[in-house]
Amino acid sequence: MKKTVILVAFVAGLSFTAKAQYKVVTTRPPMGWMSWFPFIDKIDEKKIMEVADAMVKSGLRDAGYKLVQLDDGWMAANRDAQGRQYADTARFPHGMKFLADYVHARGLKIGIYSSNGMKTCAGYPGSYDHEETDAKTYAGWGIDYLKYDACGEKEKHTDRELHTRMSKALQATGRPIMFEICIFSSGETHLWGAEIADMWRTGGDIVKFIERTPEVTYKNWYTNLNQVVGKENYAGNGHWNDPDNLIVDYPRNNKQTYEEQKAQFSLWAVVSAPLILGNDVRSMSGATKAILMNKEIIAIDQDAATTPGARLLTDDKREIWVKRLKDGSKAIVLFNKQDTDATLTLNFKDIGAVEKVKIRDLWAHQDKGLFSRSYSAKVASHGVTMIKLKEVK
Known part of the structure; x- marks a missing residue:
């Protein structure tokens, strides 16, 4: 790897x-x-x-x-x-x-x-x-x-x-x-x-x-x-x-x-x-x-913060991209680089988040609820899951 x-x-x-x-x-x-x-x-x-x-x-x-x-x-x-x-x-x-x-x-x-x-x-x-x-x-x-x-x-x-x-x-x-x-x-x-x-x-x-x-x-x-x-x-x-x-x-x-x-x-x-x-x-x-x-x-x-996101992590299997938004939340893309579907995990500590966050899936148009420490999703081959993550104090 x-x-x-x-x-x-x-x-x-x-x-x-x-x-x-x-x-x-x-x-x-x-x-x-x-x-x-x-x-x-x-x-x-x-x-x-x-x-x-x-x-x-x-x-x-x-x-x-x-x-x-x-x-x-x-x-x-x-x-x-x-x-x-x-x-x-x-x-x-x-x-x-x-x-x-x-x-x-x-x-x-x-x-x-x-x-x-x-x-x-x-x-x-x-x-x-x-x-x-x-x-x-x-x-x-x-x-x-x-x-x-x-x-x-x-x-x-x-x-x-x-x-x-x-x-x-x-x-x-x-x-x-x-x-x-x-x-x-x-x-x-x-x-x-x-x-x-x-x-x-x-x-x-x-x-x-x-x-x-x-x-x-x-x-x-x-x-x-x-x-x-x-x-x-x-x-x-x-x-x-x-x-x-x-x-x-x-x-x-x-x-x-x-x-x-x-x-x-x-x-x-x-x-x-x-x-x-x-x-x-x-x-x-x-x-x-x-x-x-x-x-x-x-x-x-088009977010009003006008701050481009960046690739935070990459390896043979996945990439994590992060963008800070005007309202204080973060947009996260988990990209599956593999030729087969895979479950990808985001560890909140990797993006400097507190342990508990609220997550919305931007393709499913669904609020996924509250999560602690990490979030996992099954992602299609060469596909993504894209979420909006908001810290809960």
């Missing part, structure tokens, strides 16, 4: 304060939907309008999912005569301002994508050397969020330098536009991300080369979850670690079990990750809705 790991920074209750005065747009992790997983770069006006309508009709908007983000592929192949990006006229005949107005009219926000190089990852015009022009263009359209990638030729300028350029350009517009740093090859963005952005990717794509239809398993999200470990003290209070999007109901070659998908949702919530959907929300099963609209789990992600 591997040696148990205790994260001293979490136990000590350390927190991080951004060095610069970046004006954050939201004090909670963003929630919404992204176009890349369901549609790759084959997006158009009709699909995005249908998604916006579906987010309202399904109840996703009212559950907190307010962002509709167009990822790579919305642009025309070239800039216009004034050097501006614009939406492909065949796929977006009414233009981006029309689409933004449509999304806003449904009580949602609209996001867009670009890259800091000359080309985006899919080969469309990037924002290199056009940062001010693009920022003003986005603001004029009514854009609320920019995911900023790191693809394309950039004449030896660093990603940090170019992302800083765009951050300043966005802030100069006067419009509050959430800014995400997407430098997926860097393991150090968290060290400076809060100086210029609301959120930053903590590692690689959760599903790589999606156009090749790879097999998607729980290992995809578990790999990305591990990229957050040790970075929790750099996030919080309007700045967020982003281990990439949710792959609950991933639309192609999804080999995850229902319990594995519940596990990702739980763990993303406990680390205060942005909850960005990657499924086709126009056609969701009741089981998918039960995961994505679990109000008690969403409340953990």
